[in-house]
Amino acid sequence: MPYPLGYAAKMHQNNLIYNELAYNREILAAKFDKCYQSLTDEHASIFNKIMHVVATQSGGVYFLYGYGGTGKTFVWKTLSSAIRSTGGIVLTIASSGIASILLPGGRTTHSKFAILVPATKNSTCNIHQGSDLAELLHITKLIIWDEAPMCHRYSIEALDKSLQDIMHNNNPFGGKVIVFCGDFRQILPVVPRGNRSDIVYATLNSSYIWNHCQILKLTKNMRLQSNPTDHSNLDELKQFSEWLLDIGDGKLAEPNDGYGEITIPYEFLIKDFQDPIQTIVEATYPNLLHNYSNGDFLQKRVVLASTKDVVDKINDYVLSLIPGEEKEYCSAGSVDKSDELLSPSFGVLTAEFLNSLKTSGIPNHKLIIKVDTPIILLRNLDQADGLCNRTRLIVTRLGSSHRTYIPRMNLSPSDSPWPFKLIRRQFPFMVSFAMTINKWTILYVALSRVQSKKGLHILIHDNQGTPKNTTINVVYKEVFSNL
Numbered sequence: 517m518p519y520p521l522g523y524a525a526k527m528h529q530n531n532l533i534y535n536e537l538a539y540n541r542e543i544l545a546a547k548f549d550k551c552y553q554s555l556t557d558e559h560a561s562i563f564n565k566i567m568h569v570v571a572t573q574s575g576g577v578y579f580l581y582g583y584g585g586t587g588k589t590f591v592w593k594t595l596s597s598a599i600r601s602t603g604g605i606v607l608t609i610a611s612s613g614i615a616s617i618l619l620p621g622g623r624t625t626h627s628k629f630a631i632l633v634p635a636t637k638n639s640t641c642n643i644h645q646g647s648d649l650a651e652l653l654h655i656t657k658l659i660i661w662d663e664a665p666m667c668h669r670y671s672i673e674a675l676d677k678s679l680q681d682i683m684h685n686n687n688p689f690g691g692k693v694i695v696f697c698g699d700f701r702q703i704l705p706v707v708p709r710g711n712r713s714d715i716v717y718a719t720l721n722s723s724y725i726w727n728h729c730q731i732l733k734l735t736k737n738m739r740l741q742s743n744p745t746d747h748s749n750l751d752e753l754k755q756f757s758e759w760l761l762d763i764g765d766g767k768l769a770e771p772n773d774g775y776g777e778i779t780i781p782y783e784f785l786i787k788d789f790q791d792p793i794q795t796i797v798e799a800t801y802p803n804l805l806h807n808y809s810n811g812d813f814l815q816k817r818v819v820l821a822s823t824k825d826v827v828d829k830i831n832d833y834v835l836s837l838i839p840g841e842e843k844e845y846c847s848a849g850s851v852d853k854s855d856e857l858l859s860p861s862f863g864v865l866t867a868e869f870l871n872s873l874k875t876s877g878i879p880n881h882k883l884i885i886k887v888d889t890p891i892i893l894l895r896n897l898d899q900a901d902g903l904c905n906r907t908r909l910i911v912t913r914l915g916s917s918h919r920t921y922i923p924r925m926n927l928s929p930s931d932s933p934w935p936f937k938l939i940r941r942q943f944p945f946m947v948s949f950a951m952t953i954n955k956w957t958i959l960y961v962a963l964s965r966v967q968s969k970k971g972l973h974i975l976i977h978d979n980q981g982t983p984k985n986t987t988i989n990v991v992y993k994e995v996f997s998n999l
């Protein structure tokens with residue numbers, strides 16, 4: 517068979533470099549012009565500062581600190597199009613798959629830099645001198661690492677050690693220009709079964725790297741200001757974004773040691789309800805029967821709840837309302853018996869028991885879906901095509917599970933609530949009219965996703981179903997101490 521066009525040429529050079537240079541420079545130059553013109557003063561000063569060190573390649577470690585919606589991703593887009601349009605290489609990475617696809621050419625940190633999972637104190641990246649990846653890093657002009665606060669400091673330290681090795685010097689990150697960014701109010705590193713001090717210790721600003729970081733700050737909420745459908749006046753928007761910030765900083769219901777019971781303002785509360793599930797669904801998905809097949813309508817809304825149990829109830833309820841034939845896909849589950857340390861009693865767990873297990877991160881045994889159901893992927897399948905953990909999709913056709921490859925998903929004791937390793941073969945997605953948020957800890961993340969304050973509805977009730985107007989907000993304030 518003849519080789520495809522361009523194949524021979526590609527084989528003689530470093531494929532990783534080839535891919536990083538394979539951008540259409542004209543399109544990027546036009547994109548840069550457009551972004552550059554709408555930079556705010558804050559954005560422009562950060563852009564100019566970073567472009568200066570990139571141009572001189574004088575090395576530098578920066579942390580761009582800005583809360584949700586201040587335009588961090590916008591600054592990345594401007595920087596990466598500026599550098600790529602002139603043939604320079606920018607590596608854009610993020611700690612999670614879903615954040616990485618928002619970055620132009622973004623990848624997850626672990627896949628891009630071959631960082632071990634989980635990384636330990638002495639870990640380095642799996643990058644060998646002279647390898648394609650090492651060559652790529654040699655000529656990289658800028659590394660942008662988004663969502664750094666949710667990454668364990670050991671992963672970041674692993675890259676520091678590897679870059680010093682590759683670049684043959686002792687400067688931080690081998691003298692490369694690297695910009696971290698993120699919001700310490702959002703999700704902190706996940707430490708399985710870790711307590712508060714384990715989590716604080718794992719954050720980037722507890723690392724020796726933090727001493728080398730120059731902090732750059734963004735302060736204006738562009739998400740709220742750039743929403744044309746929100747007719748609230750500027751004062752109202754300012755008030756709303758300050759309220760969100762106070763939640764993120766744990767400043768409401770002070771004094772508190774990180775666990776504060778906060779009162780939700782009247783305008784966001786749903787107070788009168790008989791059936792909380794029906795009420796929150798009506799508030800979130802108005803006129804569902806007319807809108808259920810409208811992708812735009814579904815894309816803009818979701819119910820967030822604190823437990824999987826409530827999420828399942830809401831998803832089942834909405835699914836029962838939308839018309840159309842439903843199909844049920846069941847998983848095949850087993851316990852991994854290869855681990856010698858497992859108690860023999862785990863070998864006799866029945867299929868019925870395994871099927872009854874539910875936890876976040878793994879789909880339920882029974883998946884019931886209809887055409888037009890929104891679903892959320894739970895695995896990184898194809899990042900280049902945007903199919904990664906937390907991508908939302910819409911079902912367009914119901915096929916037979918017999919003719920489809922069904923991946924196997926493992927939950928090991930370190931990340932599951934059970935003492936044995938569960939293997940479940942199931943389609944890696946869940947219905948997503950409603951999704952879970954961690955109980956309390958990411959109240960700020962949930963609230964700061966809204967593009968308009970009119971879009972925020974909060975329903976709280978106690979164990980007896982009585983409406984409440986307070987909830988617990990958890991903030992580990994010590995992470996802000998050296999910002």
Ligand SMILES: Nc1ncnc2c1ncn2[C@@H]1O[C@H](COP(=O)(O)OP(=O)(O)OP(=O)(O)O)[C@@H](O)[C@H]1O
Nearest residue numbers: 554555556583584585586587588589590738739742
């Ligand atoms: N200078 C700007 N001009 C016009 N629109 C902007 C500007 N900066 C940001 N925006 C818009 O504001 C919204 C929020 O920006 P962006 O997503 O970059 O914020 P972010 O800080 O990355 O948010 P998060 O931390 O929540 O991901 C986007 O719709 C973006 O296009």
